[in-house]
Amino acid sequence: MVYTPIPTVVPVSPFDAAADSQTLRAAMKGFGTNEEEIINILTTRSNAQRQQIKSKYETEFGRDLIDDLKSELGGKFEDVIIGLMTPLVEYLCQHLHDAMAGMGTDEDTLTEILCTKSNEEMHAIVKAYENKYGRPLAEQMCSETSGHYRRLLTLIVTGVRDAAGTVDPGRAKEAAAELYAAGEAKLGTDEEVFNRIMAHSSFDQLSLVFEEYKELSGQTIEQAIKHEMDDELHDAMMALVECVQSPAAYFANRLYKAMDGMGTDDTTLIRIVVSRSEIDLGSIKDEFERIYNRTLSSAITDSETSGDYKRALIALLGGV
Numbered sequence: 016m017v018y019t020p021i022p023t024v025v026p027v028s029p030f031d032a033a034a035d036s037q038t039l040r041a042a043m044k045g046f047g048t049n050e051e052e053i054i055n056i057l058t059t060r061s062n063a064q065r066q067q068i069k070s071k072y073e074t075e076f077g078r079d080l081i082d083d084l085k086s087e088l089g090g091k092f093e094d095v096i097i098g099l100m101t102p103l104v105e106y107l108c109q110h111l112h113d114a115m116a117g118m119g120t121d122e123d124t125l126t127e128i129l130c131t132k133s134n135e136e137m138h139a140i141v142k143a144y145e146n147k148y149g150r151p152l153a154e155q156m157c158s159e160t161s162g163h164y165r166r167l168l169t170l171i172v173t174g175v176r177d178a179a180g181t182v183d184p185g186r187a188k189e190a191a192a193e194l195y196a197a198g199e200a201k202l203g204t205d206e207e208v209f210n211r212i213m214a215h216s217s218f219d220q221l222s223l224v225f226e227e228y229k230e231l232s233g234q235t236i237e238q239a240i241k242h243e244m245d246d247e248l249h250d251a252m253m254a255l256v257e258c259v260q261s262p263a264a265y266f267a268n269r270l271y272k273a274m275d276g277m278g279t280d281d282t283t284l285i286r287i288v289v290s291r292s293e294i295d296l297g298s299i300k301d302e303f304e305r306i307y308n309r310t311l312s313s314a315i316t317d318s319e320t321s322g323d324y325k326r327a328l329i330a331l332l333g334g335v
Contacts, residue, residue, distance in 0.1 A: 018262060021297030023333040026061040035060070036072040039080065048087045050323045057099050058330035061293060065100055091281050091324040095331075098289040108144045110286055111152065115159040122164070122247045124283070125156070127269060129168055130254040131262060133218070134176040141172060163206040164247040170214035177217040184223060190216065191227035194239070199232055204243040213255050221259045263298035266291060267306055270299070274318040284315075284328070292331045300332060 035056050042049035057065060072080040081100055088096055098106055107128050114121035114128075132140065144152040153172045157165060190212050197208035216224060225236045232239070240252045257265035266287055273280040273287070291299060303311040315328050 019298070020262075020295030021301070022293045023296040023300070023331060024059065024061060024292040026064055027059055030060070030064055030067075032064070032067040032071040033075065035068045036075055036080070039068070039072065040076055040078075040083075043083050043087045050088070050092070051326075053084070053088075053096065054323065054327050054330050057096060058327060062099070062103055066102065069100065088323075091285065091320070092322065092327060094281070094285050095289060095324060095327045098285060099331075103290060103293075104139050104143045105147065106286075106290060107140055108147050108152075110282075111140070111144065112148055112155075115155055120159040122160070123250070124286075125160070125168065126247070126251045126254050127283075127287075129171050130251050131258045131265065132171075133179050134174050135179070137171065137174050137176070141174070160247070162248070163210060164251060166207070167210045167214060167248065167251055170210060175215050177215060177220060179217055180219055181217040182219050182223060187220060187223035187227050190220075190224045191231050194224070194228055194236070195232050198239050198243045199234070206244070206248065209240075209244075209252065213252060218259045221255070225256065225259065261302065263295055263302040264306065266295075266299045267303040267311075270303060270311065271307060271314070274314055279319040281320075284318075284320075288328055288331050296332065 038052055038056060042052040056068075060068065069080045072078065072083075081097060084096055084100065085093060101109070110124055111128055114124035128140075129137070141152050144150075148155075153169055156168055156172060160168060193208055194212060197205035212224065213221065228234075228236050228239070236256055237253065240249060240256065244252055254265060257268070269283060270287055273283040287299075288296065300311045303309075303314070307314070312329055312332055315325065315332070320328060
């Protein structure tokens with residue numbers, strides 16, 4: 016099945032960066048802030064267009080748009096808007112850095128960002144991370160993770176995955192047999208084999224491997240991973256499998272978990288909505304409704320979001 020990503024945010028046309036910068040300045044000038052105008056403009060422009068608005072704003076008013084937004088906004092609403100104003104690769108680097116800062120490591124965030132990327136996307140993140148933080152991503156990640164999970168992420172970060180679209184049916188058969196021999200067919204698990212195949216093969220190739228695995232063993236690859244692995248490695252492997260089969264379903268499940276139960280994981284909710292809005296948030300919305308029998312908008316509305324924060328998220332979903 017070919018995955019067709021549907022975004023919710025696309026470049027607006029006609030586009031006038033000067034007019035938008037004037038409107039934003041007026042929305043923040045004087046007493047009070049017109050949050051509605053800020054939402055209307057920034058949730059309906061592409062990231063590239065927002066960067067043009069930022070540049071035009073500085074030229075026109077001699078002021079930094081992000082600084083002005085930060086001084087006028089607050090809380091989770093500010094997080095959404097500043098996220099929208101940040102180039103996507105830089106935004107993901109910030110979240111990777113935050114996931115490894117301070118005491119403890121947020122493995123779920125590392126897995127979500129690193130295990131869902133193509134090699135090309137990974138190269139861009141690695142380059143931007145070192146430029147921004149002066150330290151290689153792989154080096155910092157190695158100091159914050161351990162064991163087979165660290166090995167898997169290191170392989171992914173160093174960019175060993177075959178280019179998108181690379182498929183070899185004969186090799187898929189062999190890989191499925193190797194996975195079977197490394198897991199179900201032996202006592203214990205050879206995680207190195209799983210890591211190598213899952214980190215090296217293109218997502219298209221992995222799709223074939225999983226089909227061959229089911230043919231060979233009578234079990235799905237998910238069942239095998241569930242039996243053979245636990246903790247962070249299990250979660251990372253499952254994320255890879257889900258992204259091969261349906262990236263939209265993977266992110267729909269992440270959003271559901273972010274809003275399920277007491278409290279909302281706002282950081283995850285904001286990151287996915289902001290970072291996927293120009294990629295496949297429309298597809299994620301459709302999958303969310305299919306899996307959970309309710310709209311993503313209603314789930315956000317019923318979660319612990321409120322005010323301008325909630326309005327901005329709903330606007331990024333396309334307003335429905």
